[in-house]
Amino acid sequence: MISSLVKELKYEKAFELFRDVNRDNGFTVDCFTISTLLTACSGCFALMEGRAVHAHAIRAGFETNLSVKNALIGFYTKCGSIKDVAALLERMPVRDIITWTEMITAYMAFGYVDLAVEIFDKMPEKNCISYNALLAGFCKNGKAVEALDLFVKMVEQGLVLTDFTLTSVVNACGLLMEAELSEQIYGFVTKCGFGSNACIEAALVDMWTRCGRMADAEKMFHRWPSDKDGSIIWTSMLCGYARNGQPERAISLFHLCQSEGRVVADEVMLTSVLSVCGTLGFLEMGKQIHGLVLKTGFSSDVLVANSLINMYFKCGNINNAITTFHATPLHDIVSWNTLIAGHLLHRQGDEALAVWSRMENSSIKPDAVSFALIISAYKYTNSNSVDSCRNLFLSMKAIYEIEPTSEHYASLVGVLGYWGFLEEAEEIINRMPFEPKASVWRALLDSCRIHSNTTIGKRVAKHIISMEPQDPSTYVLVSNLYSASGRWPNAEMVREDMRGKGFQKHPSRSWIIHQNKVHSFYVRDKSHPQEKDIYSGLEILILECLKAGYVPDTSFVLHEVEEHQKKDFLFYHSAKLAATYGLLTTRHGQPIRIVKNILICGDCHSFLKYVSVVTRREIFFRDASGFHHILNGQCSCKDYW
DNA sequence: GTAGGGTTAG
Secondary structure, eight states: OHHHHHHOOHHHHHHHHHHHHHHHHHHHHHHHHHHHHHHHHHTTTHHHHHHHHHHHHHHHTTTSSSSHHHHHHHHHHHHHHHHHHHHHHHHOOOHHHHHHHHHHHHHTTTTTTTHHHHHHHHHHOOOHHHHHHHHHHHHHHHHHHHHHHHHHHHHHTOOOOHHHHHHHHHHHHHHHHHHHHHHHHHHHHHHOOOOOOOOHHHHHHHHHHHOOOOHOOOOOOOHHHHOOOHHHHHHHHHHHHHHOOHHHHHHHHHHHHHHHOOOOOOOHHHHHHHHHHHHHHHHHHHHHHHHHHHHHHHGGOOOHHHHHHHHHTTTOOOHHHHHHHHHOOOOOOHHHHHHHHHHTTTOOHHHHHHHHHHTTTTSOOOOHHHHHHHHHHHOSSOOOOHHHHHHHHHHHHHTTTOOOOHHHHHHHHHHHTTTTHHHHHHHHHTTOOOOOHHHHHHHHHHHHTTTTTTHHHHHHHHHHHHHHTOOHHHHHHHHHHHHTTOOOHHHHHHHHHHHHOOOOOOOOOOEEEETEEEEOOTOOOOSTTTHHHHHHHHHHHHHHHHHTTTOOOOOOSSSSSOOOHHHHHTTOOOHHHHHHHHHHHHHOOOOEEEEESSSOOHHHHHHHHHHHHHTOOEEEETTHHHHHHETEEEETTTOOO
């Protein structure tokens, strides 16, 4: 009876019935029912119920039953702690190779890599499964180098390599993201004659995409037989496209998968495609997938829910994001972080801080990401609360016992810099207890751009370039810094320097979603089918804005050309093209929604403010800094971004 | 007892 209730997903009733039986000391439930109940408890994080079932199993003498034991390990791995799993295994009457291996897997699942290694070294006997368990554990914890070392040892010792071994090695290589090594590993796997093992093939697709070898990934993906279950390999490919800056392809793949109907979208695929919808700002599609999530019953999966919340925020729908958060039965730290990040994306610092207080009253403890986020919230508070920000930073270590990393310093520097405390920010970096990553200096350089401070900016840029001479983004920042302060010749010098070193700027791109399609524009892009309408529309728009007082700022043109040509470059920036397309394709009174992959330039920002006046339209512009909500000539970023 | 795809920041 209890088992059938669980099967029908009526957990509450099943637990109730179990409690009745449990109270009556004369009765015990059988091993199968105990296992079923434990699986149910794992599914809904019912720690108390699971513990009660465990106590019952001990009383009935079923703890050592193989299926009960496995269910208990599964339950404690998901809902409990490593102590629970360790205590359970300690009580097993026989400590054989299987128990030892289970210990390794458990320690690895909880992230205790050193303890797992200790157990492995202490084991009186080892076989290839124990090696595989350790190998997989390294991969699970991102220890690719350790995994590869172990693999080499296995080969040297002549151990039997199974499909499990090869899958883990492929995984390790994906973690390293090294294209050349991936070639070698692939050669090795082929030599071993892995045949058509689904796990290895899926791992290979994932590895290729992580190493940037999309053609190889596609080749393997297309070889997948259509009669075989493909949800995993399809998701690998979909995420691969997303990871390699091809979100449109990821969306097409999802459409294909839906229309062909042979691969059913599961919770992992839905999570991934929702993330892509967020990246693109694809609200309509995101809503449709939300419908699918509700229909398929995946809305209680916390990862799916978090991805939904994130999607709504990135698509500009704050209300749906918050409603989805409240509709989710179980929140983890990522749910809270997503909520905070969402408010920050909309520059709502006070709202983010309010969420922070609510989180502090919940049972969830903030993690390192929470702090990186909440420190940044002080950029967007209504009153200058730099003091509170400094205190929060200090409390990290003092109260929460989280050691600040470069990311946290970068957030703090960003806030101080934003409010104009550039010297203090520089001082903090110089006094950091460890070597700062380039990202910390970059946060300060960004502040120098905002405040047009070339004195500090130049110093900071030197640091970054010496640390990361290969990274073109610094040159762009320095160049923009000079441009923003009207020092055009210097900006061009930096550009020249960049060209001399063979760097190419990450191409700037803006897009609009219209009729379920992404309409993307680069600077001076003429590839759109409605190119003529867009360019003539933009001509008119520019004239209207000039009449209203718009003054083109040619310092944002990063090419050495004549003044009249500069305007030509400036007028056809991707943001302006996308905005015009948005005006042409939406009815009067409808807002325009644009997304840009990097920061919007100062001239486009000023232009869009005039556009909002002359067309009486509301503009939602999302760039790398967050949303610019432009209305009646004013922007929510207060012209600091 | 060991294997494949997922969410948040920068």
